[in-house]
Amino acid sequence: MTVVLAELTKLRSVASTAWSLLSAVCLIVGFGILYSTARASHPPAAGSTFDAVAVSLAGVQAAHLAVGVLGVLVVTNEYANGLIRTTLAAVPRRTPVLWGKAAVLGCVTFAVSLPAVLAAFLAGQSVLAAEHLDTSLTEPGVARAVVGGAGYLALVALLGLGLGTVVRHTAGGIAAVFGVLLGPQMLTGLLPTGLADDVYGWLPSPAGLAVTTVRPDSALLPPWAGAAVFSLYIAIAMCAGAWCLRRRDA
Template identity: 70%
Template structure:
């Protein structure tokens, strides 16, 4: 608990943390409302296949970059400033430092992003109601999808922390987060269509974002299966980060 308290204090004291969080929260709501407005001007020909939740949560996919980069900076800022030496001197076993950072980061991101995701959902549905495309929160799978948006962002932040710990450099970590979240989907575009569809559902972002959909369809895994795959990606990166932190000098 003392490690987590220390990590929370450091987390709150860095100015970039507040700006990154503000950016993420703004993107969640703003892009959700903007995309809903676009869809109102271009209503679907067949409303039965329209995913109103996915539209209002469009900002989650944009905000993932902000929280991923924040996860990177949580650790790389300490390496850049030299504070990591003090941190590791206070906790010689090292690994609790990583777990403490991950726990604090995931908790803060989930706690702050959950109201923003709910706000994006409610605002987006208000816009979509003009064309009667909205959906109620008490409809099946809707609440799970909304809460899933905040869960997804929390895990993205932990992935950023893992990549930042492995690379120990802010620019490299930021590039790695962007590549990890967006790169695999781009690469599948060079594959035959059938193979690309089979691989797509297992990629990090599509797997994780399955939890934010109410009707995943054939191109995505089921919501909780996809999120479990996403957690495995995060766990793998954290394991590699723990090995790097333990085996190499600060």
């Protein structure tokens, strides 16, 4: 508990925390409204599998880079200013430091993201209602998608934390986050169409974002399967970070 409280104090005392979270909130709500407006101005054809929930939550994908960067900064800032030596001297076992950072970062990111995702959903549905494309929060799968959007962002923050612990350098950690979230999707464009379609849903970002959908999408895994696959990616990143933290000198 002492480690968690210490990490919470450090997270609150860094200006980048507020700016990263504010950026994420603005992207979640702002991009969700803009994309909902664009889709409302071009209504889908009759019988299409239009997903009103995914449209209003499009800002979640825009915001994941902001929280990923926050995850990197949580650990690399300490390496940059030398505070990591004091931290590890106070907690010689080292890994509790990483788990404490993960607990604080994940909870704070989720707590900030959930109201923003809910606001994006409500605002987006009010825009889509003009074309009778909206849906209700009480419809099956909708609440899961809203909560899942906030959960996805919390996991992305942990991805940044894990990669930042491995790289230990801000620029390199941010590049690694961008590479993991965006790189594989770019590379699939080089694959044959059939193979690219089979691989796409298993990539980190599409797998995680599957939980924000309600209508079935042939390009994505089912919501809970996608969440499980994305969680596995996060576990790998965090375990790699823990291994590096234990093995390397501060």
